[in-house]
Structures are given as C-alpha cells and as structure tokens.
Amino acid sequence: MSIFDSIRTALRAIAANRLRSGLTALGLVIGVASVIVLIAVGQGAQQGVQDRIRGLGSDLIFVKPAPPTDRTTGARGARDSGITLTAADADAIDSAKVPGVMGVAPQLSFNAQAIALSQNLGVTVIGTTPSYMDVRDAKVAEGDFIGADDVDRRALTLVLGSAVAETLFPDGDAIGQQVRLALGPQGFNFRVIGVMAARGGTGEQDNYVFVPVPSLSSRVQFLRNPRGDISVNQINIRSVPGANQDLIGTAITDILAQRHQVVSPDFTVQSQNDLVGAAAEVSRTLSILLGSIAGISLIVGGIGTMNIMLVSVTERTREIGIRRAVGARGMDVMRQFVTEAIVLSLVGGLIGIGIGVAVAVAIDGRDISGTAMQTAIQTWSIGLAFGVALLVGLVSGSYPAFRASRLDPILALRSE
Amino acid sequence: MIHLEGIEKVYRTDAGEVRALDGVSLDVRAGEFIAIMGASGSGKSTMMNIIGLLDDPTAGIYELDGADVSKLDDDTRSRLRGRLFGFVFQSYNLVPRMTAVEQVELPLLYQRRSNRRAMALEALERVGLADRASHHPNQLSGGQQQRVAIARSLVVHPNVILADEPTGALDTRTSEEVMGIFEELAREQQITVVVVTHEQNIADFTNRTVRMRDGVIISDEQRARATAPASTTPVVSEVAR
Structure with missing residues (x-):
C-alpha cells in the first residue's frame, strides 16, 4: 500500500468514528495547547521582569546602604534601612x-x-x-x-x-x-x-x-x-x-x-546585569516548572491515544483479518495503524497549536486576579509541542499497531 | 496446480494434541469446480486455510504449480495470497464503513495497482452489482453482500477462489445464483473454485466432491462436467487408507 493510500485509509477510519477520534485527539490538543500557553506565560513573565529592570535605564550600577547590624545584639536591620x-x-x-x-x-x-x-x-x-x-x-x-x-x-x-x-x-x-x-x-x-x-x-x-x-x-x-x-x-x-x-x-x-x-x-554594589541575571534565573525556574506540567499533560494525552488505539485494534480485529485475507502483510496492517495514530496526533497537534496560540494571545495584557498577564509565544515551543505530539502519537500507536500486525488472520476472521 | 501430499496439522492445546488434519493428499487441476464436504471438526476449514496460505501445515508437502509453498515466510505468503487466491466467507466479511466498490478495491490496494476503480467496477459488473457500487453493506441484501464479496475475490484475477460455506446464510434462490456465478467462473475463466459446504444440493453444482471425516479424506468423487447438477455420473475413487 502506498503512503498516499495509507493516509487516505487512516483518514477514512478516523472519520468513520468521529466522536472517538475526537476524544483521542483531545488529549493531545490539550497537551499541545498547554505547552504553548504555559511556555508563553513563563517567557512572558521573564520578559516582563527583564523589561522592568531595563526600564530603569541601561548600564546602571546601584550602591545601597547595607542593613545596619547592632554590635552587641547582632540584630540585623531591614533592607534599605541603613x-x-x-x-x-x-x-x-x-x-x-x-x-x-x-x-x-x-x-x-x-x-x-x-x-x-x-x-x-x-x-x-x-x-x-x-x-x-x-x-x-x-x-x-x-x-x-x-x-x-x-x-x-x-x-x-x-x-x-x-x-x-x-x-x-x-x-x-x-x-x-x-x-x-x-x-x-x-x-x-x-x-x-x-x-x-x-x-x-x-x-x-x-x-x-x-x-x-x-x-x-x-x-x-x-x-x-x-x-x-x-x-x-x-x-x-x-x-x-x-x-x-x-x-x-x-x-x-x-x-x-x-x-x-x-x-x-556597610554598603552593597549591585549592577543591573546582576539583577537581570537573578530575575532571569527565577523566571527560568518558573518556565521549567510550567513546561514540565505541560509536558506531563502531553504524556497523559499520549497514553489516552494508546488506550483508544488498543480499543480500536480490538474492535477492528475482523477488519484486520479481512485485510490479511486479501493480501495485506503484517507490515501493511502495522503501517495502517501507525499512520492512523500519526494522522490523529497531527490533527490534534495542529488544533492544539491553534488553541494554544489563540489562548496565549487572548490572555496577553489581561488582568487575571490583579496581575497583568504578559505572554510571549515562543516559536520553538510550538515546534517542540508539535514534535512531541507526533512522537507521542508514533510511540503510542506503535504498540497497538504491532499487536494488530501479529494477529492470526484465521482467528481475526472468526472474531465477532 | 494444487498438490497436497501427506498434509498434517496438529494444534497443541492445554488438553493435549488435536490432529485437525491427519495425512491429507489431494490434487486439484486448474479450472476445477470442487466441493469439500464434512461435518464440523472434520478438518475441511483447516484444509481450506492451508490451501489459501492463511495457515501452514505441521507436516507434509504443499506445492502450487510445482513450487513448494508450505514453508514460506509470512510476507511472501501474504503476497501470494493476495494475487493467487480469492476468499468468500459465509458471513461475507465486508468492512462496514466501506462502499461496495471500495470493498472490491481493497485487494488491489495491497498490490499498488493504479487503475483500481475501473477494475473494481468491472468486477462488480460481472456479478451484476454495477448499480450498487456506492452502497454500504447495511444497504444491501445478504445475496448482494455475498456478490460483493465474490467481486472482491475475483478482482485480482485469482487462480483459485476459496469459498467457505458461501451459501450458509442465503436462501435457496440466492444460493443458486451464487453457485451459478462460481460455475461460470470455473467454466469460462478456468478459475479453480473450491467450495466448502455441508449441503448436498450445493455440492451437486460442482464436478467433484471430496468428503472428509476426522482429518482425513474418506471419498473423492468426480462427475462429468455438466451444466445441470442432476445429470451427473459419479466416479468414486476411494482413498486408500
């Protein structure tokens, strides 16, 4: 079967069961969208902090009094109280x-x-x-x-x-x-x-x-x-x-x-570069945290895909038997299900990108519980989320597809 | 063209060995129209599956046109299966979401043929269903579904059509129609048609009846080729066993 035919067959199978296909893709849609949104929020926060520091002026060095320390009690004073x-x-x-x-x-x-x-x-x-x-x-x-x-x-x-x-x-x-x-x-x-x-x-x-x-x-x-x-x-x-x-x-x-x-x-000298660096480190940690949460939701989406692909293989056992009887090799069956998983995650990934970008744009500049949200959509995060979604689709489609390809044609034909 | 010699098939189950085929030898010539009869469990379906390369024998020789095919790998058997054999089943085995013409195209898909639609329509025409090409299985009667399945089996121009109880779910009139199509294919296109059945009136359409019991062939009778099943002259050849 040619690649073109594989994709067409996959699209037909996906279209034949729209609700289930939609639910399968939903996990990946949410995963991809949340990766894009959360990374945009994290990067937006980072940019906001850096903009604020740069807004003070550039190439600045600040000298501030060190907090006073009482010699006898050792009590340290508050910051900027010196x-x-x-x-x-x-x-x-x-x-x-x-x-x-x-x-x-x-x-x-x-x-x-x-x-x-x-x-x-x-x-x-x-x-x-x-x-x-x-x-x-x-x-x-x-x-x-x-x-x-x-x-x-x-x-x-x-x-x-x-x-x-x-x-x-x-x-x-x-x-x-x-x-x-x-x-x-x-x-x-x-x-x-x-x-x-x-x-x-x-x-x-x-x-x-x-x-x-x-x-x-x-x-x-x-x-x-x-x-x-x-x-x-x-x-x-x-x-x-x-x-x-x-x-x-x-x-x-x-x-x-x-x-x-x-x-x-009894004073501190701090350059703006120090401030930018410190702030960048804080917001990088934030970005990693948000990214990890999004990554987990992508993996969960992938497991959902695998789950439904397994159900799909079981449900279509007889169809697999028919295909084997008319000359499909085990590899053809495997490719059919892998293609289906990839097409599904491709569609889910694209929808996820659309929703993710839309949400990131929509919340940019909005007041959310008193904080002005700032988002910065990262091209690399779109690529990353999409790539991971495809990979997840490939991986989670592979095992069910492998099972499908190993089905005994005779038993498959007899299954109800 | 089909040559089986001492074919054995043994299944291992928890209860021990089951000998589904216990030394079967059979020769089928091109263009023969042959019925295989026997009670369930007699091994007739297992023999069909082995002939159709869906299953491989535990022991024995299987030659197709002189070439040993009993020990081929899965990919090769799949490819030969798609090109040499057409299958027709009692339960039609159509894919629910596909239209009739798509069902018929399916075997061609795996042969990477380019003029699939035309070939599929031609095959549907041959079974008299050209006007039902875009119908789904649930929009067709049982007889029509079985004719779609026959079109699917003959679209690849197979050497052999293997039909497992093809009329089991059909009424008498439709059964005769289906058997008429098979008879025509065997006579006009020299396609070997093997029909598994347990109905004598179905077997009567054929030129040769092989009876099986407990994994062995117990009788093999040939009739002179005739259009009407009634005017047959049986030539009984008992298998020496």
Whole structure:
C-alpha cells in the first residue's frame, strides 16, 4: 500500500468514528495547547521582569546602604534601612573619575503628600542632582530639570513626574505654580520648574517628584544622619555602554571602603546585569516548572491515544483479518495503524497549536486576579509541542499497531 | 496446480494434541469446480486455510504449480495470497464503513495497482452489482453482500477462489445464483473454485466432491462436467487408507 493510500485509509477510519477520534485527539490538543500557553506565560513573565529592570535605564550600577547590624545584639536591620551612604559619597565617586563611569547621581527617596491649589496626591520624592537626567536617561517634557545652582542654593524648586502633574494640574500650565510637600507635621512650599516626560512601564517613575538633594535634607532633621551629613538611599552610577561593570563595582567598593573606614562594607554594589541575571534565573525556574506540567499533560494525552488505539485494534480485529485475507502483510496492517495514530496526533497537534496560540494571545495584557498577564509565544515551543505530539502519537500507536500486525488472520476472521 | 501430499496439522492445546488434519493428499487441476464436504471438526476449514496460505501445515508437502509453498515466510505468503487466491466467507466479511466498490478495491490496494476503480467496477459488473457500487453493506441484501464479496475475490484475477460455506446464510434462490456465478467462473475463466459446504444440493453444482471425516479424506468423487447438477455420473475413487 502506498503512503498516499495509507493516509487516505487512516483518514477514512478516523472519520468513520468521529466522536472517538475526537476524544483521542483531545488529549493531545490539550497537551499541545498547554505547552504553548504555559511556555508563553513563563517567557512572558521573564520578559516582563527583564523589561522592568531595563526600564530603569541601561548600564546602571546601584550602591545601597547595607542593613545596619547592632554590635552587641547582632540584630540585623531591614533592607534599605541603613543610613551609611551620604551625598558626599556620591561626590567622591564622581570626582574619582573611575574609568568607564559616565555619571553619578545620588538619590534620596521618601514619601510625602504633594498639595497643589485644589488637588493633592501621595508621591515619592526623589532628592537628587542634575546628573540624574543622564544617569537615569530621564527627559523633561516642559520647563527644566533641577540645575546645579538649585543644588548649591538648596532651592525649593521641584520637577513633577508626568502622572503627578496630570493629577495636580489637570488643566496643564504647572510651570511656576506652587506645590506644598508635606512630611508629617512639616511642610514646605516648592515652585514647579519642570514636568517630566512620561516613562510608562509600571508607571512608578511617573509618580515621582524631583527636588535638589540638599533642599529638604538641610531643613528636615530625619533626612540627615547623626553626624549631620545628607544621607541618601541609593547612589546611581551609569557606566559607558560595554564597560566592565564588575571592574567599576570593585573600584567603587574600594573608594567607599576607604571613606567609611570599615572592614566589612556597610554598603552593597549591585549592577543591573546582576539583577537581570537573578530575575532571569527565577523566571527560568518558573518556565521549567510550567513546561514540565505541560509536558506531563502531553504524556497523559499520549497514553489516552494508546488506550483508544488498543480499543480500536480490538474492535477492528475482523477488519484486520479481512485485510490479511486479501493480501495485506503484517507490515501493511502495522503501517495502517501507525499512520492512523500519526494522522490523529497531527490533527490534534495542529488544533492544539491553534488553541494554544489563540489562548496565549487572548490572555496577553489581561488582568487575571490583579496581575497583568504578559505572554510571549515562543516559536520553538510550538515546534517542540508539535514534535512531541507526533512522537507521542508514533510511540503510542506503535504498540497497538504491532499487536494488530501479529494477529492470526484465521482467528481475526472468526472474531465477532 | 494444487498438490497436497501427506498434509498434517496438529494444534497443541492445554488438553493435549488435536490432529485437525491427519495425512491429507489431494490434487486439484486448474479450472476445477470442487466441493469439500464434512461435518464440523472434520478438518475441511483447516484444509481450506492451508490451501489459501492463511495457515501452514505441521507436516507434509504443499506445492502450487510445482513450487513448494508450505514453508514460506509470512510476507511472501501474504503476497501470494493476495494475487493467487480469492476468499468468500459465509458471513461475507465486508468492512462496514466501506462502499461496495471500495470493498472490491481493497485487494488491489495491497498490490499498488493504479487503475483500481475501473477494475473494481468491472468486477462488480460481472456479478451484476454495477448499480450498487456506492452502497454500504447495511444497504444491501445478504445475496448482494455475498456478490460483493465474490467481486472482491475475483478482482485480482485469482487462480483459485476459496469459498467457505458461501451459501450458509442465503436462501435457496440466492444460493443458486451464487453457485451459478462460481460455475461460470470455473467454466469460462478456468478459475479453480473450491467450495466448502455441508449441503448436498450445493455440492451437486460442482464436478467433484471430496468428503472428509476426522482429518482425513474418506471419498473423492468426480462427475462429468455438466451444466445441470442432476445429470451427473459419479466416479468414486476411494482413498486408500
């Protein structure tokens, strides 16, 4: 029997029992679809995390205070609660002119209530310097960013994030307006000198308000450390594209260790590559987990296929006898059933791809219990799922087909 | 063309050995129309299966046109079976989901013939069922189904048609029709037709009747070829045993 005839015969047999064929293929449909969807979800999550990290800007190195440890009790403080970094540290790193460093910007952040004439909003206030623009790749939509003399004069000037500007001044024309920043019982009136361009992404950075780093620190006691220095939560450093961030990190560690006169560093240096790597590892684990679950459902689908093929062989014993009597070799019978299994899994695989891609596209960007789903359909996962489905069809069809080919023609003809 | 000599078939069961055939010798010439009679268990079906290469003998010689075929491998036997033999069964043995013409095409499928449809229609025409080509078995009467089965057996232009109780499920008139087709095939196309039956009136259509009991041939009578079964002149040749 030619391949073409085999396929035609298989299609006829499949069409002759539509419900059973459909149920057989269903296992593989679900298996293939879930492989595609789950891998798309896993990869989407990975991409989402990486996008978010890249959205911070590129080629960044962050220096943060290490959590303080009480010398007598050994109690470790919470992350980011240290006050060991100062604006002066940032200046020192900047003036050291470490090779490969493009810019240094201190960052002091705290929450405050921003109050305009008729609107108010809880915001994150970022105290920084003009270099923040270059380091964090920020852009101003209107007006100016903080200037060097704003920092020198400790001016009460401020730049609004785009979302803040929209809320506080729905009619626009924010420039030159007064905004009061309230920190607990204290409050200070600032003059708006600029509005940032929207950054998008999670929207977090559009909710920032920028002020010169010493403006509030010099006026508010708790923003200074016990020695009276301006403490910062973070020093942002941007490296030249392609620079070795590990070398820069080591150089910064040396500078700060010398300045702080400590044996074990009271700060941490983390490059963006570290963050991307760590996040990638987490989401890779997620992908493997999801992929394994999908793989199991493919195997279960395959076992379903084998089960129904076995039933089919038993049910069609007499037909096998007839075919043997009219000249079919054992191999012809074997090929007929293997072809049937392959055609079935081929059809199931194609439908599974269709459903999988449709579902992955449908849930992309949807809110599912408060989380924005992000999916990224992987071409390789389609190929993989399809290939595995075919393989499963081949394997699960082979044993029933082998049994069919070994049937005694005489007994097969006599079976009911 | 068929030469059986000392054929034995022994089945091993839990209860011991069963000798289905116990030394059968038989010669059948091309174009002979022959009936094999015997009670159930006499070994007639086993002999048919061995002749049709569906089964192989435990001992003895089976030659087809002078070539020993008793010890061929399964693939070769399948191929010879498809080309040399046509089978007709009591229960028709049609595939339920296939149309008449597809049933008839089935043997050609395994010979990779190209003009299958035309050959199948021609065979259906020969049994007078050209107008039922696209009917499924459940849309046909018993006699029509058996004629489809006959068309399927003769589409490969076989040397031998082996019919196992072909009229067992048919009424008298239809039975005579079927036997008439066989008679014609033997006479006009020199196809050897072997019919297993336990009805004397069916055996009377043939030119030769072989009777079996307990795995051996007990009688073998030839009649002069005639169109009417009544005018026969038996030539009894007792098997020396």
